[in-house]
Amino acid sequence: MVPDAANFTASPGETLPPTDTLVTLTYGGNTAVYKFNGTNFIFDSGTNIIIPALAPNQVVDYSVKVDLPAGTPLSTDTEAGFSIPIYIFKDLDGDSRPDALVDEPTQNRTIDRIYTGFLKLTKLARIIDTDGTTEVQSFTNDSNLLNAAMTNGRFIEYKITYKNVSIAPVGSGNITLNAKNTVITEDGDNTTNTWATEIAGKISTSHVMNSVTQTFGTTQYFPAGEQAGTTKATDVAKYEHTPGVVIQPQAQGDFVFRRKVN
Template sequence: MTTRRSAASVNGQRAAHGDISVSVVNDALLQLTLTSAPAGPVDLGTDITYTWQLANTGLRAVSGVTLSGAPQVYIIAPIPQQNPGQRGVLKTGQVFPAGTLYTTSALGTAPLSASWSSTAPSPLTLATRVAFPVGGSLAAGATSSAIDMIVTVPNGIDASVQMDEIGDAFGTNFVGGSITDQSGDVASNNGDGNADFNEGYVAGAGHGVIQQTPLKKLGSVLVGPSGAPAAVGPTDNNDDYTNKAVNTGIAGREPGQGTDAAGTIVYTNTIQNTGNTSDTFTIDAPTVPAGFLVEVSTNGGTSYTTVSGGGSTTLAIAFASSANILVRITEPLGKTVLTGYDTIIRAASVATPAANNKTIDRLYTGFVRLDKAFSVANGTGVGAATDPVPNAVITYTITYTNVSTSNGDANCVKLTASNVVITEDGLAGTNNWGTYTTNSGAPSDSGSGSAVIVNATKYTDTIASLAAGASAVFTFKRSIN
């Protein structure tokens, strides 16, 4: 602009005068640009290329600042990171401009106050920022060459949290004042001088804008017995199981008969989020025995949702976390005793619907079977070899069997019968052998049971533990009077 002095007299005197012209021009103006590729979502374990470019949009040159050695105009880039979460890793083998510097100083340290070295730290995971020189000065209207920085996204991180990046540019203006700009907006000389990821995601005066790259979310899930979602069944981790047995409707019922009362059992299953992101899981029961009612609680039993008949419920589970569900199964009366009934519980990822896993909650209508048999040995010389004549010996055998499944790994929940007592009383119920026979020898057990004579007409066999699938024989003998 041009300023002129008035020619009018002052205090009655006329002064000599002339014209004074002053030109006002923009000083140096930094504008830092950041682009990245791919745009995302990016797979974990793969690379993101961040490209930096610095322009001087002012009318005077930008001079450098001193970090280490001669003054330079710098682009300072923190290593991209999640917020909250982990930092990426500089890819090895990159070629950066001559004079590139590295620091391991914490991000809370202002860039111009950090300790810088021309030698990359070992390992590279220690690097917190990289300083790229663009020259001792940057002329008015000039733009630096593009500088690529390749960063590897770590594996094993929560993909629901994006990778953040923002950078700073530093220089001095014509009158020696420090100037800085941050990436992410179109304003020049707009930065807080410390790109430490607290600048936010919305443009504003005094700071740039954090640029985000989304990560690819891959759902994965395991569901299994309580505390063992990775349990493996006879085939794989889709047929692991939890075995339980009702104690209602089975008393006095013989093999092949039906239960005479309904029964209900509550199972605990554990769902583990094995995907790379926080996820929600759909829980249903694709296989339910006829007539059974299956309900699922995701809140510790406060409420239940019916999933038999095609119903489902959902449960949100954070990244790398697990949660328990309760499965309440009601068996109607009339079901065959000593039988296992399978309900399949399935958990499916919402993030990746094809990712699902199954477990079996198996309900047994009793699981210890007794089969009694006898044989006659006649060595008296009177009658045939198996004729029940006086002094012939009757051998009674009671085969006891835990009919529940025993296959699958140790994490499958199996049924073990404890403190089983088999009583044979020759005077009880419809038995009459106590009246017409006499004990012959000591009773025995082919397994671990302890068979004893209680009195002249009564025996017991006590089995401390009967594992799934195990079987043994309790034997006693009687001589016919």
């Protein structure tokens, strides 16, 4: 039993792990550690894992531990998981490596995928002119572009997209990474948001009534329901969006709200 990448081709949404990733296999009191060198998993320490005999329908347990190196990117940035192909095979030539099926036909591959986060959240905004329809600045996360186009009377529309970046499992006996009980909170007056900040007693932007759209679920408005005013107390200073569904692998949704620049 070994991790091996020689005959592995990554599918969309997955990639082999970063160089220096350690994979530890444990079975029957023996442990083998392999290090990924950027091309394949090289034996590093311990004892090769050998199962002397395996009868039909016999079940044996083994464990796999993966240690990713420092600086490993987030899966929510790359939209890819790290795949560790594990082979159990009959080693006919004694090289401790699975060969092509034509040479070593008795083999089975399991892919253990590691995700450094799997629910991706993206926030973009665009600027709409005072007529409420003409787009002045398309959706972007560049604050300089948004600030340049944001003048009094125009509208800023925020779009928050959430996506489960994990791959849907194939076959049986797999673990599915579902995102449950998801809640998205947009507070307009904190260290990262200023759209509900009061300046000289006046809120910087005001909620546009009936402007919220959402793929799933419901949205709550704070402090006192959906309202539009010129202060935090009389306007919407915080949105709390609850999709209310299980976000399955590759599923995604949007939450959109619009504010008028004061």
